[in-house]
Amino acid sequence: MAKLLLPAKLENLEAMMEFIRKAAIDQGFDTKQINHIELASEEVLVNIINYAYPDRTGDIEITLTPQENKGLEIKVIDWGLAFDPLSLPEPDTCAPLEERKIGGLGVYLLRKLMDEVYYKREDSRNILTFVKKI
Amino acid sequence: MESKFLLDVKGEVAKIELLGRLDAANAPLLQEELKKLAGSAINRVVFYAKALEYISSAGLRVIIFAKQKMSTNAQVYFIGAQELVLGTIKMSGLDNFMFLQDTYND
Numbered sequence: 001m002a003k004l005l006l007p008a009k010l011e012n013l014e015a016m017m018e019f020i021r022k023a024a025i026d027q028g029f030d031t032k033q034i035n036h037i038e039l040a041s042e043e044v045l046v047n048i049i050n051y052a053y054p055d056r057t058g059d060i061e062i063t064l065t066p067q068e069n070k071g072l073e074i075k076v077i078d079w080g081l082a083f084d085p086l087s088l089p090e091p092d093t094c095a096p097l098e099e100r101k102i103g104g105l106g107v108y109l110l111r112k113l114m115d116e117v118y119y120k121r122e123d124s125r126n127i128l129t130f131v132k133k134i
Numbered sequence: 135m136e137s138k139f140l141l142d143v144k145g146e147v148a149k150i151e152l153l154g155r156l157d158a159a160n161a162p163l164l165q166e167e168l169k170k171l172a173g174s175a176i177n178r179v180v181f182y183a184k185a186l187e188y189i190s191s192a193g194l195r196v197i198i199f200a201k202q203k204m205s206t207n208a209q210v211y212f213i214g215a216q217e218l219v220l221g222t223i224k225m226s227g228l229d230n231f232m233f234l235q236d237t238y239n240d
Contacts, residue, residue, distance in 0.1 A: 013159055035188065035218045042190045046158040105226055106191035112225060 004062045008049045008078060016045050016062060020074060023064045027072050029134060036113040037072070037132050043106035044076050044085070044128055052080025052126070071115070071133035078126050084119045085128065086111070139164050143171065147178045147240075152186040156193030165196050172203040179204060180238055184214035194226050201231065213238045 004019045006012040020041045024034045048060050063075040085107045111117055116131040138160070140151040148171055156164065168179075179200045183189075201210050210232040215223065223229050 010159060013157075032218060032221070035221075038188065039190055039222065042157060042192070046192065049158075105194060109191055109222075109225065 001066075002064045005059055008053055008058050008060045008080070010046075010049055012060075013042070013045055013049065016060065017041060019062060020064065023066075024072060024132075027066055027070060027134070029072070029132070033132060033134070037074070040110045040113050040130055040132075041074060041076075043110050044130070047083075047085055047106065048076070048078045048080065048126075051083065052078045054081065067131065067133070069133060071131055073129060073131045075127065075129045077128075079124060080126065082121050083126055084121070086117060086119050139167075141167050143176070146175050147180060148176050149180045149182065151182040152189075154185070155188040156186060156196065157188065157190045158192040161190075161192040161196050165199055168196065168200050168203065174204075176204050177207055178209045178211065180211040180213060182213050182238070183216070183219060186219050187216065189219050189222055191226070194223070194228060197223075197228060197232065209233065211235060211238055 002019070002023060004016065006016060017038060021034065021038060024037045029037065045060060052058060058078060058080050061077040063077070065073040065075070067073055088104050088107045110130065113132075114130040115133045116129075118129045120127050138153050139156075140153075142149045142151075148168075150164070181197070181200075197210060197212070201208060212223065212232050212234050214236055215234065220229075220234065223232075223234070
């Protein structure tokens with residue numbers, strides 16, 4: 001298990017992504033799976049960076065746990081505003097481009113690309129867990 | 135590879151070469167550049183994506199922005215996308231509303 005704690009700022013996104021990317025490589029995921037893990041992770045992290053701490057600075061904690069079946073569990077915790085990203089409606093991927101709403105696409109990718117996704121609110125923390133299996 | 139974009143406007147066509155990654159860190163910069171073109175005579179936006187290795191939803195939002203903010207008849211072309219980038223575009227359903235091509239002829 002590996003853990004990383006950094007302030008929720010855009011300038012730290014690359015370090016967080018690199019932390020996750022390296023673990024995915026070490027777990028033996030192929031290029032496409034790593035790409036999917038990156039896409040899902042970026043969505044989760046950017047949502048927190050942009051919205052979790054509107055009036056103060058705060059942290060993001062990322063815990064990576066290799067799974068028995070060689071998958072990877074990624075747990076992202078923040079101490080910001082209560083927010084369940086899984087409650088967002090899915091975008092209409094068939095809607096014409098002129099009518100597409102901008103939001104929701106990231107969470108749609110998270111749900112579609114990861115094998116399991118869970119959210120819970122506990123002790124003033126948002127805990128989003130997602131798992132990619134090999 | 136260093137991520138950046140190169141913008142070139144000629145008449146009604148805006149060409150943007152995408153390099154490296156288009157993600158939450160740099161997509162806003164591209165969006166700011168495209169904002170300047172909104173309301174202009176641009177009716178075609180051509181993204182050259184051969185050197186683009188990764189595009190996240192932040193990058194896809196810029197593509198949507200290009201289509202929504204240019205003229206209502208604006209066409210979006212996405213040229214030379216790599217397999218992973220193509221996969222992300224198709225997953226999001228945006229492939230139905232842009233021209234995905236290997237090459238582009240003026």
